[in-house]
Amino acid sequence: MQFPNIDPIAFQLGPLAIHWYGLMYAIGFFGGLWLGKLRARTQPWRGWSTEQVDDLLFYVVAGIIIGGRLGSTFFYNFDSFIADPISIFRVWEGGMSFHGGFLGVVAAVIIFAKRKGKSWFEVGDFVAPLVPLGIALGxxxxxxxxxxxxxxxxxxWGMIFPGxxxxxxxxxxxxxxxGEGFTLMIALWWYSNKPRPRMAVxxxxxxxxxxxxTAAEFFRVPDAHIGYxxxxxxxxxxxLSIPMIVVGAVLMALAYKQGKMDVYDESGKKA
Incomplete structure (x- = not known):
């Protein structure tokens, strides 16, 4: 099967070229915003308002872009950065790392939680089910x-890729x-659809x-300049993924052991 010849430029606005890759990120951001507002409206026991979701989006987007770019540079392209430090700012050329973006979102969650008087994991548990849609589109x-x-x-279904x-x-x-996009999104949405102990989601x-x-890595060719x-x-x-499994398992074990719940009543106070 031949790879479909898709123009990487979705459309142009005068001299500005809008690339499909960037467009996917934009759709992912707004899709996550819509899902977040849906959760806030339909699950009031979470204690989130739609206005808080709007504020949260700004922090998350900044975390993804800054963290993703820094992760791509320092995890995968450090030699290129040393040779051309300015390349870190040329986001339009591509180069985003999920793991870097994840760390950026963690930092954004911590800052947002501190400013809004919420616990880190209360925010993290709210954000987690919104992320896989962006991963899928990326x-x-x-x-x-x-x-x-x-x-x-x-x-x-094997494809011949021109590159x-x-x-x-x-x-x-x-x-x-x-896998890590739509399957994870469905599983997380189902799991978080009712109150769970703090940190579990x-x-x-x-x-x-x-x-x-980790499973997908067995099918994917590693970056040529890194290899195995x-x-x-x-x-x-x-x-970068195996430690996530370990940390996640520890968090879930602690969550169910401690049994702390982030559930609010109609007055906005913890139930």
């Missing part, structure tokens, strides 16, 4: 760009879109993402 952007392809394969060679390869971007996200990302870190199968993506 992976779709990777697919449209024809980047981050998988290993050679003989499965019927690789003439071998059919796993469309690993779509695997990640379906955040822990579920870490475990779910870590497992699904050890054993001819251990990748940077795995190295």
């Amino acid at each position: 992976r779709l952007g990777n697919f449209i760009n024809g980047e981050l392809w998988g290993h050679p394969t003989d499965v019927p 690789a060679d003439d071998q059919p390869r796993h469309p690993s971007q779509l695997y990640q879109m379906l 955040s822990g579920f996200f870490l475990v779910g993402y870590g497992i699904l990302r 870190l050890a054993l001819d199968w251990l990748t940077m993506g795995m190295m």
Whole structure:
């Protein structure tokens, strides 16, 4: 199967070219905002207002963009940064790391929680189910760009990517879109649909993402300038995801042991 020849530029506004990759991020941000407001309206026991969700979006977007860019630079492209430090600001050329974006969101959650008088994990538990939609759309952007392809394969849906060679390869971007994107979103939405102990939803996200990302790494070709870190199968993506599984499992165990709930009554006070 030949990779579809998709123009990476979705449309142009005069001299400004709008790329599909950036457009996917924008749709993800607004989709997350809509989902957040839906949760605030339909689940008042969470103690969130739609105005707080609006404020939260600003922090999360800043965390994703800054953290994602810094993560891509320092985790995957440090040598290029040393050779050309200005490259870190050329976001339009691509280059975003999920793990860097995740750390950026963690920092944003901590700052937001402190300013709004909420606990870190109360905010984290609210944000976690909103994130996978953005992950799914980001992976779709990777697919449209024809980047981050998988290993050679003989499965019927294997694709020949122009930037690789003439071998059919796993469309690993779509695997990640379906796995750590939509599958994780559905699982998190279901799990968080009723009150859970504080930290449990955040822990579920870490475990779910870590497992699904690690699994996807077995199909995806590692970055050429990094390759395998050890054993001819251990990748940077795995190295950054496995600790997420461990931390997430610890958080879930502590959550159910402590049993603290973030549930509010109609007056806005904790029940």
